[in-house]
Amino acid sequence: MQVALEFPFSIVSVTWPEIWDAATRGFGVTKVVDKKATIRDVARVSGVSVGTVSRSLNVPETVKPETLSKVRAAIRSLDFQPDVRAQNMRRRSTMTVGFVIDDIANPWHASCFKAIDAELRQKGYSLYLMSTHGQASEEAAALDMLQHGRADGMIMTINNEQDARTIKRLKELRIPAVLLDRDIPLEIDAVLTEHAPGLRQATNYLIELGHRRIAIITAGSDIRPGRERVRGFVEAFERAGLPVPRDLIRSQSLSADYGFREATTLLQMPERPTAIIAAGNRILAGVLRAMQQQGVSVPQDISLIACDRSDIAMLYPGPITLIDRPVEEIGRTAAQLLLERLDGSNARPAQRISFPTHLIMGGSCLPVRR
Known part of the structure; x- marks a missing residue:
């Protein structure tokens, strides 16, 4: 870094080491040290002990409000920056x-x-x-x-x-x-x-529209969403006194690839489903891709319900009916x-x-x- 010094005879451009040399030779230049404020400085300015400053930083609820205000004012005036890493180490x-x-x-x-x-x-x-x-x-x-x-x-x-x-x-x-x-x-x-009530409501809605060949694609039984969604799906048919279409239950994964594979298989069945519940954002992407490849239109050829808000579900022409939760x-x-x-x-x-x-x-x- 270079600075400009104005002398009676000229403007001289010098470096910081040269300034120091000049000062030692009596040119009247004083080395400026940008000293970082310490916790002791905060204590001195606020008129309290170092321990009180420490407590103000780490456990402020133990410090009187008026004292805490003094300490915080001193911190602001000195632009004091606590060593967060050291604080965390002390706290483990x-x-x-x-x-x-x-x-x-x-x-x-x-x-x-x-x-x-x-x-x-x-x-x-x-x-x-x-x-x-x-x-x-x-x-x-x-x-x-x-x-x-x-x-x-x-x-x-x-x-x-x-x-x-x-x-x-x-x-x-x-x-x-x-x-x-x-x-x-x-x-x-x-x-x-509460996945089961949500799937029950969605399945009931499709049943009321006259659908019986309803498919569901969801996660496997090794995680709660998969188990609960299938349970709600099955309960909807049982409560309506209808046979459960177990050949249309596909529960193994939440991936887009799985959604694509299973939707492709379902759409190629001799008696394909009249509605699909894509129980997962990634599953929905795979299902829509399969429908596009098979030339199947929503809702003209097949009804579709998704789970959870996503750009795909909300921006799809329609948009897609979905089971939402407060994420x-x-x-x-x-x-x-x-x-x-x-x-x-x-x-x-x-x-x-x-x-x-x-x-x-x-x-x-x-x-x-x-």
Whole structure:
């Protein structure tokens, strides 16, 4: 860096080392040191002890309001920047939360991440996203890494609720965790969706329109959404006194490829379905691709219901009738449950909070053709 010094005889351009040399030779130039404010400076300006400043930074609720105001005013005037890393080391905290999901391409996860992140940021936490791509080995690695000093807590979906190794890892967790739409018989907080009533309502709607050959494509029984959606689907037929079309139940995966394969098979059946419930954002993408390839139009040739809001569902000409759930509220609640644990509320029993779904009518369903 260079600065300009004005002397009686000229303007001289010199470097900082040259300024120092000039000062030592009696030119009257003083070296300027940009000294960073310390906690002692804050204590001196605010007229309190260093310990009081420390408590104001770390446990402000223990400091009198008028004293806290003085300390904060001094911090602002001095532009004091606490060493956050050192504070976290003393607290044994990283101020980081892990968000472990099985599919980073799922729009529902993106919306949930946004809501969780907004809630955590208000308390100074950063959210760290980890996608396991549906692989048990990557899920195990993520859990191990997060609980060994990389995060203070985690919010997660898991690939298989019935996997003994996963249950063992969750049982041995040393950091607080919240399960997102997963149901495991452990003392872990969980935020759930009432999928069965939602599928029952959607299936009833199609039955009222005269449909009997209704197909459902959803996740497998190894995770709660798959089990509950199939249960609601079956219950709708049973309560209506109708035979359940079990040959049209496809429950194995939430992937777009699975949705495409199963929809293609269903559409090529001699007696194909008159309606399909695509129970998943990624499944919906695969189903629409299969319909396009088969030359099948919605709703003229087939009725369609989706699950969860997405750009595809909302922008599709119609738009698509869907089973919706309050993703922002679900995300906020998951974050709040975790923050309670991080704040020391570990003594309370695990909570299970469920959110209902509701059917949003679009233009993708018509009465069945006779």
